[in-house]
Amino acid sequence: MTSSAWAAQTLADQETGTAFEHLIGSLRGLQDSVTSTRPPAEVALAIAAELRAVAHRLDEFGVGEADQLAGAQMDYPGRSQACVPVLDHTAQSADEVRGTLQLSRFHLGRNGAAHGGVIPLVFDEIFGRLAGTDRPRCRTAFLHVDYREITPIGRRLDFTGRVERVDGRKIFVTGSLADGDAVVAEADALFVVLREGQP
Numbered sequence: 001m002t003s004s005a006w007a008a009q010t011l012a013d014q015e016t017g018t019a020f021e022h023l024i025g026s027l028r029g030l031q032d033s034v035t036s037t038r039p040p041a042e043v044a045l046a047i048a049a050e051l052r053a054v055a056h057r058l059d060e061f062g063v064g065e066a067d068q069l070a071g072a073q074m075d076y077p078g079r080s081q082a083c084v085p086v087l088d089h090t091a092q093s094a095d096e097v098r099g100t101l102q103l104s105r106f107h108l109g110r111n112g113a114a115h116g117g118v119i120p121l122v123f124d125e126i127f128g129r130l131a132g133t134d135r136p137r138c139r140t141a142f143l144h145v146d147y148r149e150i151t152p153i154g155r156r157l158d159f160t161g162r163v164e165r166v167d168g169r170k171i172f173v174t175g176s177l178a179d180g181d182a183v184v185a186e187a188d189a190l191f192v193v194l195r196e197g198q199p
């Protein structure tokens, strides 16, 4: 596996990390269940109370950003980050990535199409991990998306990402998202390597 400059925070022992990933998996499932159901009022209110109780149960384990596991578990395809769709990499180097992902009901915009804002989120995740692989920490300076066709939910999509050019601190990246033979979105982005002291 390639290394990421952002990965230094990963802290958990295997048992804790795996358990936390299960928790995030359940949260993803819950997001889909809530999105795709229409419970009667009394059920919605009862579940809302149960969820508040669950959140309250977690409160005592609160930690600062440096110690949180969400988003920091790079060994898991979703890096334990419920906001970002899970990326299953099939090929990965410092210059090129390929893989698959599946958007779910939680990511729905309208009429079977993924929400337009989810697509740049996906590209930022693909590109951010790629640009940061075997390179110093960097951040997205711009990210341009061309929406070629609607991006369907509930289907396995193929993604690509490629470092096209590195010019000093600037890393230029391109990529695509495809549903079978149909390219549904393309993107290009600039990542800039952070200077000492930049957040």
Ligand SMILES: CCCCCCCCCCCCCC(=O)SCCNC(=O)CCNC(=O)[C@H](O)C(C)(C)COP(=O)(O)OP(=O)(O)OC[C@H]1O[C@@H](n2cnc3c(N)ncnc32)[C@H](O)[C@@H]1OP(=O)(O)O
Pocket (backbone or CB within 6 Å): 004, 006, 007, 008, 009, 010, 071, 072, 073, 074, 124, 125, 127, 128, 129, 132, 138, 139, 140, 141, 142, 168, 169, 170, 190, 192, 193, 194, 195, 198
């Ligand atoms: C713990 C484990 C965590 C794991 C996480 C890993 C997975 C992560 C996955 C998720 C990843 C998510 C990642 C995220 O989402 S990062 C979050 C989203 N991005 C940001 O918040 C970045 C905000 N912006 C900045 O911080 C600064 O603007 C940066 C750092 C980007 C540059 O400011 P800085 O002061 O440092 O640099 P500079 O201004 O001297 O510019 C340097 C060069 O760059 C050129 N330039 C700059 N901007 C643009 C532009 N817009 N178009 C064209 N060119 C631009 C500029 O002309 C110059 O070129 P040149 O004159 O040298 O030729």
